[in-house]
Each structure stands twice: as C-alpha cells, then as structure tokens.
Amino acid sequence: MDKHELYLWDLTGYLIVRNVLTAEELAAANAAIDYCQDKIPVGEAGLGSRGSNALKGTGRLEMHGLLELPKPHCEPFRKMIAHPALVTRLNVMCGRYFRLDHGPLIIAGVKGTEGLTLHGSGEPHKPVVAYHHQNGTPYCGGVTVTWQLTDVAEGDGGFVCVPGSHKSRYPMPDGVRTCDDDLGVVIQPPMQAGDVLFFMDGAQTHGTHPWRSENPRRSVLIKYAARDAVRGVPRKELFLPEVWWGEEIVDGMTEAQRAVMYGPGVHHGGVIKPLTVDEDGTVRIE
Numbered sequence: 001m002d003k004h005e006l007y008l009w010d011l012t013g014y015l016i017v018r019n020v021l022t023a024e025e026l027a028a029a030n031a032a033i034d035y036c037q038d039k040i041p042v043g044e045a046g047l048g049s050r051g052s053n054a055l056k057g058t059g060r061l062e063m064h065g066l067l068e069l070p071k072p073h074c075e076p077f078r079k080m081i082a083h084p085a086l087v088t089r090l091n092v093m094c095g096r097y098f099r100l101d102h103g104p105l106i107i108a109g110v111k112g113t114e115g116l117t118l119h120g121s122g123e124p125h126k127p128v129v130a131y132h133h134q135n136g137t138p139y140c141g142g143v144t145v146t147w148q149l150t151d152v153a154e155g156d157g158g159f160v161c162v163p164g165s166h167k168s169r170y171p172m173p174d175g176v177r178t179c180d181d182d183l184g185v186v187i188q189p190p191m192q193a194g195d196v197l198f199f200m201d202g203a204q205t206h207g208t209h210p211w212r213s214e215n216p217r218r219s220v221l222i223k224y225a226a227r228d229a230v231r232g233v234p235r236k237e238l239f240l241p242e243v244w245w246g247e248e249i250v251d252g253m254t255e256a257q258r259a260v261m262y263g264p265g266v267h268h269g270g271v272i273k274p275l276t277v278d279e280d281g282t283v284r285i286e
C-alpha cells in the first residue's frame with residue numbers, strides 16, 4: 001500500500017485498486033456466477049429500500065456461500081480471499097493478523113433492482129468496526145473488499161458512500177440514509193470489471209443505489225476484520241456456549257451463567273440476552 005493509497009484511504013474511507021483480476025480470473029469468476037445465477041434468491045421488494053423513494057425497486061439479489069460451490073467454481077473465490085493485492089493492503093488497514101469474518105457473497109443486480117438504505121458511520125462509536133488512527137498507524141476493525149465482475153459506469157447505481165463519514169461526529173440525517181435528500185454528499189464511484197474496492201464498512205456511511213444499467217451488476221463482497229474484532233460468524237451455532245466452550249464446561253450452568261458463555265460477535269440474531277441484577281442481588285436474564 002503506497003503513500004497515495006494511504007492518503008486516500010485515511011481521507012475518504014474507501015480505496016479502489018484498478019485492474020487486479022486477469023482476464024482469465026475474471027472469466028472463471030463470471031463462469032462460477034453463471035453456474036449459480038438461478039439460485040440467487042430475490043429478496044422481498046422494500047426490505048432494502050425501507051420506504052425510500054430514491055432507492056425503491058424490485059427485490060435485492062444477494063447470495064452467500066460462494067466458498068461452498070463445487071469445484072472448480074469455488075476456486076476463483078478461494079484465490080480472492082488471500083490475494084496479494086488484498087494482503088498488502090489489509091495488513092495496513094486492519095493490522096497484520098486480519099481475518100475473514102464473513103462472505104464471500106455476491107450482490108447481483110438487474111435493471112430496476114432496489115437499493116439499500118445507507119448505514120454505518122463514525123457516530124455513534126462502534127468499537128468493533130471503528131476507524132482509529134494513532135502514531136502514524138491507521139486501524140479499522142472491519143473492512144469490506146468488493147471484487148467487481150462487471151463494469152459499473154457513472155449513474156449505474158450499486159455501491160455508494162459518503163466519503164469522509166468515518167470521521168463524522170454527528171448522526172447521519174434521515175435524508176442521507178434514504179438518499180431522498182442526500183445533501184449532495186453521496187457518491188457512486190465508477191469501476192471496471194476486475195477492479196477491487198476496499199471500504200470501511202461499519203465505520204463509513206455506505207449503501208446501494210438502485211441498479212439502472214441494462215448490464216447486470218455482479219459484485220463479490222468479502223468482509224474482513226482485525227483479528228481482535230468479531231462481527232459475524234459463518235454459522236450461528238458457533239455462538240452457542242456448548243460449541244464455543246464445549247459441553248463439558250457449560251454442563252449444569254444456570255441460565256445466567258450460560259448467558260455469559262456465548263461466543264463473540266454482533267450477528268448473533270438475538271440469541272444472546274443481556275443480564276441484569278435485581279435489588280436483592282439476583283442476576284437474571286433481562
């Protein structure tokens with residue numbers, strides 16, 4: 001990661017590296033998506049745009065599990081997860097012991113596919129994904145890397161962000177969240193097939209504009225974390241105390257004791273309940 005990239009990354013919260021995939025690698029990744037195209041589920045319209053006028057459209061197309069595709073179709077994504085263009089940069093962005101937190105997943109789009117309301121920002125502070133800079137060293141808890149398998153021209157839609165919002169100290173206005181009154185701060189960077197986008201995920205305000213092009217959208221997202229940050233896990237059952245610690249350790253624990261034995265992560269789907277202490281000193285599930 002050279003000093004110009006570092007400057008752009010720290011300044012804006014995203015970075016585009018051009019022309020990373022070779023023509024052969026791009027063809028193999030597109031062939032893998034052709035293979036599973038019919039299986040990409042269409043989400044319920046409105047779930048992404050959530051009442052926004054600017055973002056409305058047909059249901060979103062998104063699918064996880066690209067590493068689970070049969071060979072040879074998982075191979076392009078195996079290559080992507082530890083690609084040298086990523087390693088050199090993630091070593092700086094998240095620290096040398098970064099790891100894959102969740103993904104790879106495909107976000108696809110056909111003309112009219114709805115957008116996704118903007119989310120993430122520097123306010124309120126979310127330690128697990130926050131951006132911090134100290135003594136000349138940047139640190140970001142969560143970085144998403146998006147591989148473009150098709151071109152994204154200006155105005156096509158897809159990924160959008162508010163550059164610099166990882167340093168924001170005020171809540172995101174509702175019009176920016178919905179893009180109905182975005183104050184002119186939301187940008188949609190054009191990219192070409194084979195380019196790679198890095199963005200500060202939960203630290204930066206970002207989302208999706210509706211897809212407006214006749215050509216399909218194909219973006220493969222891989223979500224990385226600093227090694228000491230935990231966002232999601234590949235399978236929800238990994239959170240369970242008997243899986244995370246082992247049944248022999250948690251066997252016979254009270255409900256409150258078990259509640260503190262869940263594995264780490266924010267995407268636990270509500271299975272982890274907070275504890276409270278009653279006036280008489282009893283610890284119980286809230």
Ligand SMILES: O=C(O)CCC(=O)C(=O)O
Binds near residue numbers: 158159209221
């Ligand atoms: O690439 C996009 O369309 C945005 C993805 C997004 O919002 C996310 O990964 O949280």
